[in-house]
Amino acid sequence: MYNPAKAQQRSKSDRRMFSSSDDTAMMKQIQATHAPDGSEVDVKPIIKVIEDIFRIAAPGIDGVINGTQENADESVDKTPVEGFDGILDALAYIINKITCELSCKCSGGADAHTTTMAVFNMLPNYSWEAKVVISLAAFAVNYGNFWLVAQLCNTNPLAKSVSLLKQLPDIIEHAVSLKSRFDAIKSLIKVVLDVTKCIVEFNELPTQYISHETPPMSTAMALIPTASYWTIQSMVACASQITGLLGMSYEHLTSTTEAWELSSLAHKVGNIHGHLRSQLGICYQHIDEKRDAEMYQMLVRTFEMTYPDNSRILRALIYPKDDILPLTEGSNKKRVNIDVLRRKTVLLLISDLDMHHEEVAVLAQIHDEKEELNYEIVWLPIVDRSTPWNEENQNKFQQLQSLMPWYTVVKPSLLEPVVIRYIKEVWHFSKKLMLVALDPQGKVVCPNALHMVMIWGNFPYPFTSTREESLWKDETWRLELLVGGIDSNIPEWIREGKYICLYGGEDIEWIRKFTTKAKEVAATAGISLEMVYVGKSNAKERVKKITQTIIEEKLSSCWPNDISIWFFWTRLESMLFSKTKDGKAAENDKILAEVLTILSFNGSDLGWALISKGSAELARANGETFLKSFNEYDTWEEDARAGGFMPALGRKFEKLHTPQHCSRLILPGINGGIPEKVVCAECGRPMEKYFMYRCCND
Template identity: 60%
Template structure:
């Protein structure tokens, strides 16, 4: 009796080969208008909702369990590997499949029957689409993939257990399944192609499901790029179902497998070509999905921007609501205090706060000068403000080097700092740049205890008038300028402690800069010579040059060594040029 069974079942192999070869005729058919109309005409959803996510998770568990075992067997391994961590929620899956088990079974039977009979792949695909006409596109692909997972899973269980389980061995004998290990050299191309196609099918299916989950409040299905993606999903669905039929045909070909199937390479080529097409579909859908997420992020950013703008322009009871909105919602609002201890942002509630905003190129000189003001003598007991550093960084280029630079800067600051730059809400960064005008050069935005913005950049007045400009409001700055006279003292106040003495002695004071040592030597010698000839009291002070730190440092050392004149240290040089710029 064995021979007739073997002969009868072996005929399935040639029929399945015929089914796979039929793909060549229809390989690009779904891409023309007529075929698209045929696909669309099969779609008549009745509004039923299918929770596809838990079903898809089980499908992935099945197929991703089989694939590594196939690779293991084709590479000469024995036994089976079970490395997957199955986190399937059985109750969720059971609930999702309660009303769907029958339709999954029908698809299983349809695929098995048509593949066994050598039917046309396109006709089988359209038959399944018509069977699933009342379901959404994502449900169609998931249910079809579920049917394939059932068929392939049952097949592989028999293959895997037939050497150790008598029942599986008997079923394998009746099906005339081959010894995969024995035929692995010739079957490997078939299974390699099958694995690639299965992975591509899963990728496209997950992509289709992901499109259905996009938040409608941030992206419209009627507007590109989502409308473009939705127009491509019917074709993608068609090719996924076609691929299931092709994979099932390949597996059916192993039943009663004959020599010509073992040695044939055309089936492997067909599956490889199909895998390439499905992978191309995935790449295209993935690119559209990225555009959708980009559009969603832009919409979220604008909504958050407008929300922050409304908040900061609306009178508040205190500054806490504004301070909280500076940070991402998912972040717990912890800061690092001057003692480098984690504290809640509430510590800044109802205080004057300077938001020090910079990138990671803020100079150490600027930090030290600001620290001198922050920790220095306060002009009155009411002068009480805190500084909070908000570093603005580019997330797309962030690396370990920037991380270390951030940590280094944070460690030398004696005021409050964020725990990490990524904690800052992107919409607030947009506001900082567009409304407060931040671009590379540090600024300090003043918030009063009620959260009102007193000045979009208080650094200029701080460099000129120091803490006497508190509370660092635009009105205070304007009143200072109205009352201020342009004098040498205004320019170099606190930078040159000897200036009052020199002025009282009626000396001529010459501040000079530059980075050419030969010129400096010539200039100082000539100037001293003229002063001596005219019997004029003269003091000369070297003030360096803006943005030439290392060269200025070297020249300062030479000037002091040769006693050409007085010369300031790095911090005073930086302070002088920034103070001068603040007055312009």
């Protein structure tokens, strides 16, 4: 017979045990009961049924107080639990046995530890997760029986009679007083279920990537016996509280001590759950690393093999499955399959979401001019997976995607982390835009074709490194190399035999003086001179203001948009990167030396200019030298009339050259490609290398 006084005594004993139990001795006791025979139990269907019981019983005392008990027929999921019948046949006996054990021991006044150990002794041959799930199923039967009668006692005669024998009306009468106790039971059940599912989750980890002997997993395995013990003891505590309510006096019914005990136990089990989840997270990280390493090696091997077409390579990079259409077509924004790229040269446009609109505009123009060339561009956006994908990133992606006339992935998350790792480690992507060229079989034929595309447009097709080298062998330092495709007037001026002057900088006073003097010298020398302002890189707003002043004061010609100026300087940088990727030195390469010279002019605060007669006769100097040469035109006018304007100007530059100078060459950060040795454009000596960090929102 149930004795309330003995229950109170047992509760005090449990409190002492909770606070002073010897964990080491307790673990020895638990381990002594553990002798698994290797048989597997599919616990997932059982957990689903357990969750159904707790869910339907969830209104609990609140439902009694508010009269909002759910209709069980409406609440229960009537879908059969797949595979449950066979499991039930094997486990029904042991579940029923533990259900009886919980009822008898809790009614008979046994302390929680003794009852918990009795449960463990009934389950010696089961794994830890099976012990916990079977025990939870047994408790769920008791818990479900209690609330089944409580929910139906007002509507079902049988339930009413049973409730009278259990004295449930007294409990319902004092429902408000008991609310804190039932809330504590509900909270404890929740954390018990969380820990149970966590223990089961450990058992489901893929053994090919993590074994029980692997440190993250072995650490977790050491925690699971303790977690199992406190989980089952929590069930015993809940069962004791529910059983103890039957026949208890009013004083005991209204006591808050039991609610405090259950809350303390819930806190302890909650901490255990936190430790397990943390360790589970470490295990998943270990698994991800192992899986990623395996997938990465598979990707490396994929690129090392030869295929009849590029489908295998593109699927490995973009999306390997057939369940969605992974690409968006640029022209009509329709979703398409990777097969549209089969047996074509593919340029993989790789960038982050901070890609400049000028880059898109220039590449779009080149793409639109490809006519019948058998190649396609595909944008692979690289995003940082460690930061959450937010609305700002989505807007950036969609805005860039809307500007692109070529194929793009439907969303950045389609690219697997191992693909991003491969792009960064093998293709050396950091932040700067790059174009990786794949031939129709998917073989990488140029690790970055961006520079040859920027220099020559579609002419380098099929964009192989060999083609790039061949073009440089045939190339000379000429005006078309600098401005071809940027200014449609210049080819006409060349045909007309005009002198053409390109000048830059952001010193408007120098520009006024230089353009005025240049016109005077041209008139005196009897030459037809056209001047074009090419601005300065990375100074968009300042260059805009200067351009407006030049137009208003009619100082010279200007390019009509920002993109032309951006393209001019970017193209020069592309020449530098293309030339130096094989470690070439400027002193051995006329084109590279001239490119470095103009880029060093751009790094100066002063102006600069370049004059060309026809296509190949060019002379350049910094702004001070050029202006002084024109101011002193009378000293070399006779030489110009006798030997030609351009040779005479070159000789004047040589006379004005002084050893005192300070040249700066500012290059955008890239991964490799810059030679260790860069010589000064003024004196030919090696330049010192510095690092500059720049932030400019101009």
